[in-house]
Amino acid sequence: MAFDPLRRALLTGLAGAGLLALAPRQSPAATGLAVREIADGVFVFQGVSEMATPKNHGAVANLGFVVGREAVAAIDSGGSLVEGLALLAAIRATTDRPVRFLVATHMHPDHIFGNAAFRDAGATIVGHRNLPRALAARGDHYLKSYRRQLGEELMKGIEIVLPSMLVEDRLEIDLGGRVLELRAWEAAHTDNDVTIYDVSSKVLFAGDLVFLGHVPTLDGSLLGWMRQIPQLAAIPARAVVAGHGEAPADWPAALDPQLRYFGVLAGDLRQAIAAGTPLAKAVKTAGRAERDAWKLFDEYNERNATAAYAELEWE
Amino acid sequence: MVEAGKVDMARSKPLLIDGDIEMQLPTPASRRRLRWPTAASAILLSLAAVAGLPGMAAAQQTMASSDKIWAGLRGDVFGDRNILADTGLVRLEAPKRAQDAALVPVDIYLDPSRAPGGVKSVTLIIDANPAPVAATFQFGPDAGVTRLSTRVRVDDYSYIRAIAENADGELHMASTFIKASGGCSAPAVKNTAEALASMGKMKLRQFAPQSEGNMTKAQELQLMIRHPNNSGLQRDPLTQYFIPPHFVRTLSISQADRPILSMEGGISISEDPNFRFDFTAQGDGEIRVEAVDTDGQVFKDQWPLQAVGL
């Protein structure tokens, strides 16, 4: 793939942050995100557990790619075009097989803001049947609110790019001697979560259906998430790449911390709702016992509690 | 499939939404911005105020720019009537920073001692929202409502305003500035499938009187209605047509056949509209609720008045 000057500049901009091992004169094709091979042909970039900022280039989510005999599938494109291009460069540095697919695990900007890089590289973007609707409702708002968070410079070139292949329920992607099993879930973290299971390595890319270390964020249905955890746990993976936090991790043990958090949060809220405590007051204290167990708890817990309260009061 | 943000001009014909408002698909030059030719109701009219601002998608509102929007808006909603600020007749509480942009709790307090003849209505306005007039609430003459809580969508940094009209027709305003939540929190429906599957379902909770020992039967109700309360400010990803707005347009609550609270609402009210308020019960007549949405669907329910804590 040819890199135009803008892309080169974007990539060079990343080098200073240590995200990229990219020297100005080096060929972009030989560099990229610092990925690790966690199983044969399975590569992971681990994002930092921080809020997206200009400094971290929005690179806060875990990304990955899987190399088959004939083609490559990337999993999530990152929180900026810069990061998407850097992931693409990391793939180029690893293999010359074509990047035929980009699977979007869900709608959130830290997972899809690099989509344009993959579209331009000719990849088919794959997502949940609900993803187009979800992005139609949020895309403009994401672009606006992240301009505030990431800054004009990093927002350059970021587009909301919709999937052109949808996962209704299950979908298999064949990379040549290597099958990825995609599964569309009912509302949980969002209402458009997809997981990717690489059968040959037994690695599960769980997207944001699994959080480790970084407090889970709720933008779908707490009850749906809790209800589907047994089905999730039944996937015969030996390791999981969570959407945020340590990757890889043991499976299904990686589900335990978030299950505990959900239990505390739901328990506190059910008690408050039964007592008639209004939302604005209840969300100040719900889930507090979990505060020391998670990064970014203060940034997200009250939001989670707000969404969960509104859901649980219908029980 | 047409890509996001692209408008298929072959389909660019005026769309009729909401009966009396003609909405144009934006031209490529002004895509992402809506143009509303003429406005017919305060709620939809107020869209024009924001749609006319340059760079709407990029601008972050400040207290000053929110005030500017309000200056352009108040005449559309209240004409040239005088509005008294911060008199204490009405008070407004909301978090300084929204946690979830789709669900921001707002509490309105009315002080009966400053409104001896009662309060007729309260209009709730969020300056920077695409539809700033979130709702207008009317109170029955002997309803005795002194507190009203609901949940709203907040798109951007904005003032939220509650303008109360007393029995003499005076307008009193309270306002508070709210910072929109950052990051991935968006003012959109979280679980659309669920919202549509159980649309119209209602739940009423009745709480005991808060002040013990007096003879009033003032008690507290919480009414919840399942409804996506969709904005319509979004394009269908496949057809690129704007999805028609679909929200609860009117709501009326009565007890013993006397009006307690009614609402004329818009898209700034959160999905699954939720109202919690105190009121003075009379006799033991039942509580009836009727809601009508923009599709003309009517949702009704009724509950016996519970003798809570009496």
Ligand SMILES: [Zn+2]
């Ligand atoms: Zn997410």
